[in-house]
Amino acid sequence: MTEIGSAPLTGDTMVGGDDVIEDARASLWRRWLRNPSALIGGIIVVLVVASAVISLVWTPYNPLAVDPSHALSGPSLRHLLGTDEYGRDVFSRLMASSQVALFVGFLSVLIATVVGIPAGLLAAERRGATGQVVLRLADILYGFPALLAAVVLAAAFGASKTTVVLAIGISYIPVFVRVTRSNALVVLNSEYVLAARAYGRRPLAIMRRHVIPNILTTIIAQMSLLFSLAVLAETALDFLGLGTAAPAASWGTMLQSSQNYLGNDPLLTVWPSVAIVLCVLGFSLLGDGISELRDVRSSR
């Protein structure tokens, strides 16, 4: 009877405490490297973020510097990706534009999570009238398209990055309400939450200690996916002239102005498009990768 503790009672393999956690961390890293979505997505995201950060302090040329003598010059050693109709360096402008994309993506996802996650947790905890009200409000928001919201906001307050952020952020709130609520419900219905309640844990502490840590991976994956969609929406709004104002660089405005020179220099359209596709692909691959990594972990 005294030796039960040292030997497993069934055939389970026993492994030492801290080593296991390090193993788990190491294997998470290894699985990350082996998962193509997570790996490629991660690399692209790092590149985009790096170019945005570097562009804050250095770009090959000033992205706003006009040089009429070298307008529409095409790719060369001096201008890697060529120049636009005002002779501005396209590569520098692409770099500077990533700031805008990340700024809008980050802030709109922030708005959506700051409002959506607590609302989703509330709806999961109070399944009665309160929860229904939260869900119905989310439904109403869900039925209101982001583009329309942006047009309305731009008409009311003038087109700017702020209106774009608000429009995209608000329109993604319901997504987080739903994702948070459904995942939180799974945890709240688990036996170990019942056990925690039997220990005398209060509802708020259960949320903090059990629910949030367990749904975090799913939420992060969702944030990455919505980040990519936010970037896409941002370029669309800029393209329509509802966002970033004229001289400032953004992928949407670059794409918009390049249309007029499609015959002279078709590459001008290609560069911002490639940047948009890469950025969107990167964040959505990363999101997919994170949810796949999570599935592997939970299936073990």
Add this chain to the structure above:
Amino acid sequence: MPLLRVRDLTVTGGPLTLVRDVNFDVNAGERVGLIGESGSGKSLTSLAIMGLLGEGLSARGEVSLDGENLLSASERRRCEIRGNRMAMVFQEPMSALNPTRRIGDQVGETLRIHQGLSRRAARTAAVELLRRVEFADPERYVRMYPHELSGGQRQRVMIASALSCDPEVILADEPTTALDVTVQRRVLDLLDRLVDETGCALLLIAHDLAVVSEVCDRVVTMYGGRVVESGSVAQIIDEPRHPYTRALLATSTALSVAETSSGANLPSIPGSVPSAGHFPQGCPFRDRCDRRVDACVEMPPTEVHGTRSLACWNPVDDSELVHEEAP
């Protein structure tokens, strides 16, 4: 005054009455076994006592701990009592532990909630608690995660956690059912010994009369959400008077007999437990009962004689029992 007093406890879920008018007491230090097949309302009764009924279920009646009615208490007050004065051991130790948290943190959680221990102090306490439930190397186990432990070890972790605040009563809901047969005995013996040492009361839910007769002082038999019979272990085992208790007893003792006389058919209770809300009117057992009489269409009143109670129109009497045991 009994430590735990359950009076007319009724659990409803929408239009269904799942537990009806349940009455029993658990005195300080007493061990009461709650038996019945799956679906007879045992687990719901224990969850209602803890105040942990799921969404859409509600309890009426009285559940008093030391004279304080818990059903009318605030949720805040109930949180103070749960885990502290009244603890629960669940059936499935696999799912009752959070897979993402270390054993030490989970064993110490109750102490942190009710005694305000720091994380470090709780972990030290957890080592001692694990030692009490016979872990030979507790310092190593507190750092592990639930998936690294066997079923029996996890259930001992749950027991350690239930004992941590020295509760006055422990509710154990089929604590050994989910375990390998080989470790059931050890876990049961451990629970038995620890309840003995701490002097706390025990409400043991089981479907196996053999388990209950070994550990408990008194037995409460439930069927169809009602208490059909209760009494001391000796009374119930030696002279069960309700046909349902008798049938349960027959299936339980027959197992040991069957081992010696191979080929003999195991006795079973004819029919199956109806799903919730589909029990017949009147006595819930009447469709499966071999002693039913016309009166069974109405629910028999619960008659109390000294230490035992019985709800049956046509109970087994002593002469029949003697007759049955003779051959």
